[in-house]
Amino acid sequence: MAPTQVNTGNPALDEKIKEWLEWDKNDKTREEIVKLISNEDEATLKKLLLNRMLFGTAGLRGRMGAGYAQMNDLVIIQTSQGLGSYLATINPEAKAKGIIVGHDSRHNSHRFARLAAAAFLNAGIPVYLYGKIVPTPFVPFGVRQLGAAAGVMVTASHNPKEDNGYKVYWENGAQIIPPNDKGIQQSIEDNLEPWENAWDLETALADPRLSDPLVDISNKYFSMLADSMLDKDMNKASPLNFTVTAMHGVSHDYMVEAFKYCNFKPLIPVKEQMVPDPEFPTVKFPNPEEGKSALDLSFKTANENNSTVILANDPDADRLAVAEKLPSGQWKVFTGNEEGALLGWWAWYRSRQLTPHIKPSDCYMVASTVSSKILRAIANMEGFHFIETLTGFKWMGNVSYDLLQEGKTVLFAFEEAIGFMNGSEVLDKDGVSAAMRLAEMATFLSKQNLTLSSKLREIYKKYGYHTSNNSYYICHDQSIINKMFDRIRNFDEPNSYPKTVGNGRFTVTDVRDLTTGYDSSQPDKHAVLPVSKSSQMITFSFSNGCVLTLRTSGTEPKIKYYSEMCAKPEQEDWAALEAELGELVETVVQELMQPKKNGLIPRPN
Structure with a gap:
């Protein structure tokens, strides 16, 4: 009792x-x-x-357990009541348009999605509830296809098995951004007490305003993928065998269907990771971004099946990691920036083949500010536009939507954390469509006796070599993080950022602080990109051309660093560039982050 x-x-x-x-x-x-x-x-x-959990990266994400600070039934009910009330208030058409709800295969996801649906029905909003697990992209795609007022995906993406999350999309099919996130948060706090019937799932599931859109949306999604292919006859004749892992998540059945629709021969599954399993038993972290440590079983399966390309989805299938077998027999795992270079080049090539009538000046590609600037280099040479946004697809998706409203063509968007938006049918990262574009590109290149690796070198030779050095440290103590960034902002004296690092070896030319809104490169010293006081993010530009960003994660206890240096197209000494960047990054980490003094935990091997 x-x-x-x-x-x-x-x-x-x-x-x-x-x-x-x-x-x-x-x-x-x-x-x-x-x-x-x-x-x-x-x-x-x-x-x-x-x-109380607050809306962060387009929603909630955190550990499952009791209390308002964790993910559980009551928090899901309160969150959904707040969202439902807010939606009905600011968009009266929501009661006609409805809201779409999906979920992944994590513990409690099935129940959380149905509790959310019950709350929306209690708010008078019809619900399109996917009847089984779906990739995250099915929610933003479904919002636009159904003309829904919003969408919710219950997922914690690639987080540890103890976590779950609640991601919100708006009627434009992109993740929510200010001021809607603040409005929803306030509405949650105004609707904390569970409404009558909040816990009554039996009544909710029998409600005639509840429907399952899975068959309709699946058909439209896979038809869209098939129609987007450059040459399905080429795909059918592909000499490549593709090994695919679902990382114990939702993607296997959907990738099988995508391969079929796009006319590729059947994929080779990593059988141990093929079936959804919320325990993620074969990987320490269910995150293909971790590279080789997460792909060991993929390498084994590929080696046993004469396969030279691996396509790896994260558990909710909105991201894609890629690996290729080199002539030496070793495997190269591409970074998100390298994948971005390949898929960006491919998006431009395809656009010239499929839509040559669209002027380059009406075409756009988008990337987050911490991602490689390779798209900018390609844009400068080819004549299309490049736009940089804040980190996260909530910003890239909304910028892309605005461009579409202006009649522009958005070819591609990416972030270095292996997230890719190919085309504009899904205004979010999509690991299934990215896999199909990657498989199509690899097949096309094989006809020219090229590999992904050799094509990447060609891209760098033409547009300039871009080398990155990115990683992170783990820190669970927010006070340590705050002190670290406060020290950077008051380095030599109050309100003074570092002018050099490495005893004068590397000179800082500009500083942009998107926490405070300061940007030394702007005439008025005010940052152009949006500012967020709730997250830490400082970018340094150096005299040698390096750009380096330190930031906190919106979904994990991590301090991340991102850096890049770019060579001119004619510059061939790439190794020297990599060495210089490596030295600069190590200097910045030791002098500004002070990992030993602050007790930071290095990224696991």
């Missing part, structure tokens, strides 16, 4: 405990709170009940 009276000596905490025990109808999470009360663990109770 739950205690009826709790007296911790902290009235605010006592009130939240009482509230939680009244509102939460999930036996497991109620018991977690009861156990903390019995153990008199006031510190943990405060942490879980006096803090």
Whole structure:
């Protein structure tokens, strides 16, 4: 039995405990709170009940468990009530247009999606609820195909198995951005008490306003993929065998279908990772971005099946990692920036073949500010436009939508974290369509006796070599992170950033701080890109041409660094450029991040 009276000596905490025990109808999470009360663990109770998860990268993402600071049934209900109320208030047509809801294969995702659907129905909004697991791109694609007012995907993408998340898309098919995120957050806080029938899933699932759009949207999605191919006869004759892993997530069945529609011979699955499994038993991190450590079984499967190209989705299938077998027998895992270079070149080549009537000046490619500037180099030479945005596809998707409204053509967008938007049918990263474009490109290149690796060298020779050095440190203590960035902002004296690093070896020419809004390169010293005080992000430009960014992650306890140096097309000493960048990055990490002093945990091998 739950205690009826709790007296911790902290009235605010006592009130939240009482509230939680009244509102939460999930036996497991109620018991977690009861156990903390019995153990008199006031510190943990405060942490879980006096803090609330806030909308971050287009929604919520965090550890599953009891309390307002974690992902659970009650938080999903409160979040969905807030979103439903906000949507109905600012967009009265929502009650006619409806909202689309999907989910991945993680623990609790199925239930969270249905609790969300119940809340939307209680708010008077019809719901399109996918009847089974879907790739994340099916939600933004479905929003635009159905003319829905919004979309929700229950997923934590590539996070550890203990996490889950709640990603929100707006009626334009892109992830939410300000001011809607703040409006939704306020509406959540105004609708915390569960409404009548909030827990009644049986009634919700029998509601005539609930429908399953899976067959319709699947047909439209795969037809769109098939129609986008350059030459399906070429695909059918492909000499390549493609090894594909779903990383224990949702993508296997959808990738099988995509291969069929796009006329490729059947894929070679990594059988151990083919079936959805929320425990992710064969990988330490279900994140193909981690490279070789996450792809060991893919290498084994490919080697056993005479396969030279690996396509790896993350668990919700919105990202794509790629590896290629070299003549030496070793495997090259492409970075997100290298994939961006290849897919960007391919997007431009395809556009000239398929739509030569569209002027280059009406074509656009987009990348986040921490991604490689290779698209800018290609754009400068070929005559199309390049736009840089803040990190995250919520910014790239919304910029792309605005361009489409102006009658422009958006060919491609990418971020270095292996996220790719090919075309503009899905205004978000999409690992399934990226895999099809990659397979198509690899097939095309094989006809010319080229590999992905050799084509990448050609691209760099033509447009200039772009070398990156990116990684991260783990830090669970926000106060350490804040102190580190405060020190950078007050380096030699108050409001003074570093002027050099490495005892004068590397000179800083400009600093852009998108936390404070300062940008020394602008005449008025004000940043052009949007500013976010809730996240840390500082970019340094150096006299040798290097651009280096330090930032915190919106979804994980990480401090990330990104850097790039670009050679001129005629510059051939790439090794010297890589060495110089490596030295600069190590200097910045040691002098500005001070990993040992701050107790930062290096990226796992």
